[in-house]
Amino acid sequence: MHRSGAQWVVQAPAKLNLFFEVLAKRDDGYPEIETLMCPITLYDTLYFREEPSGQVSLKCDWAFGASASDGNELDALPQGRDNLAVRAVALLRDRIGVRGGAALRLVKRIPVAAGLGGGSSDAAAALAIANHAWGLRLSQSELAEVAAQLGSDVPFFLAGGSAVCRGRGERVEPVTGAGAGSLHFVVVRPPCGLSTAVVYGACRPARQPQSVVPLLRALSQGNIDEVGRLLFNRLQPAAAELSPWIERLQNEFAREDFLGHGMSGSGTSYFGLCRHARQARRVANRIKANGACSVFAVRSYR
Ligand code: ATP
Numbered sequence: 001m002h003r004s005g006a007q008w009v010v011q012a013p014a015k016l017n018l019f020f021e022v023l024a025k026r027d028d029g030y031p032e033i034e035t036l037m038c039p040i041t042l043y044d045t046l047y048f049r050e051e052p053s054g055q056v057s058l059k060c061d062w063a064f065g066a067s068a069s070d071g072n073e074l075d076a077l078p079q080g081r082d083n084l085a086v087r088a089v090a091l092l093r094d095r096i097g098v099r100g101g102a103a104l105r106l107v108k109r110i111p112v113a114a115g116l117g118g119g120s121s122d123a124a125a126a127l128a129i130a131n132h133a134w135g136l137r138l139s140q141s142e143l144a145e146v147a148a149q150l151g152s153d154v155p156f157f158l159a160g161g162s163a164v165c166r167g168r169g170e171r172v173e174p175v176t177g178a179g180a181g182s183l184h185f186v187v188v189r190p191p192c193g194l195s196t197a198v199v200y201g202a203c204r205p206a207r208q209p210q211s212v213v214p215l216l217r218a219l220s221q222g223n224i225d226e227v228g229r230l231l232f233n234r235l236q237p238a239a240a241e242l243s244p245w246i247e248r249l250q251n252e253f254a255r256e257d258f259l260g261h262g263m264s265g266s267g268t269s270y271f272g273l274c275r276h277a278r279q280a281r282r283v284a285n286r287i288k289a290n291g292a293c294s295v296f297a298v299r300s301y302r
Helices: 084-096 118-133 140-150 154-159 196-202 213-220 224-230 236-242 244-254 277-289
Strands: 002-004 007-025 031-051 056-062 101-108 163-167 171-174 184-189 260-263 270-274 294-299
Touching: 007 118, 007 154, 007 184, 031 118, 031 184, 056 084, 084 101, 084 118, 084 140, 101 118, 118 140, 118 154, 140 154, 154 163, 154 171, 184 277, 196 236, 213 224, 224 260, 224 270, 236 244, 236 260, 244 260, 244 270, 270 277, 277 294
Parallel strands: 056 101
Antiparallel strands: 002 007, 007 031, 031 101, 031 163, 031 294, 163 171, 184 270, 184 294, 260 270
């Protein structure tokens, strides 16, 4: 986060789920999950300017060339109160009783409804930036409480860095050591996204849940071949029933020399783990040349 004149600027990263298990449906209807997520070098940019009128407003646009949508409604960029960045700032203001307002500008690069957590990341960035700009001095745990009200992935983005998330996703346990930092990936978002709620609805919880522990061990040992073998997403079969793109991407990725590949979150983004940045760039260019629309060569970071 930095300040440029009267404006605060923060980069909001996307995430990948290297592991995703659905343990059970809880009494409140939410699924109990265990997931290992890492932030990646694909960012939205959020600008925050104090607004003396007390209003909270937003201007939200795609970065130049970033939207490859085929115009379906899931891909529409929510403006105003529907946008999670606005909801975050408004909720914080109401909870703390701040009088000031904010003029937000959000430049989107993270595809929407993609399993990359763009909306949640924007919300976490908005909380962090408002806390600074308004001089609220809320602690990390006070902000995390507000974050959990906005969405299950928001506390993860607020904490920063790779983490194992449990409960609805709001119980964040940072991965220490080298963890999932500095892994290289190719990420593809096909032209159609999927709604997280619909994918969860179609997913049957695990009878014999997989454990995240072997993956954590492989990460701490820096054994990326093993990391590739242990990528796992319980939601993938459900998403594949709902979108033909998952199987198409699975087949396309199987032809490449990835250490492992799989879907992120509730999809439809699909990613492959590469040995190094050069391989990620080379494969991303090849997949782009084959006509895929949103293709990114990215790196995870700590
Ligand atoms: P997750 O992996 O956390 O389930 P996702 O990557 O699949 O999320 P998002 O891009 O966060 O999905 O968008 C989910 C929905 O949230 C969108 O369909 C959109 O209507 C809404 N939304 C609200 N604010 C935003 C925002 N700032 N950016 C993207 N989507 C937003």
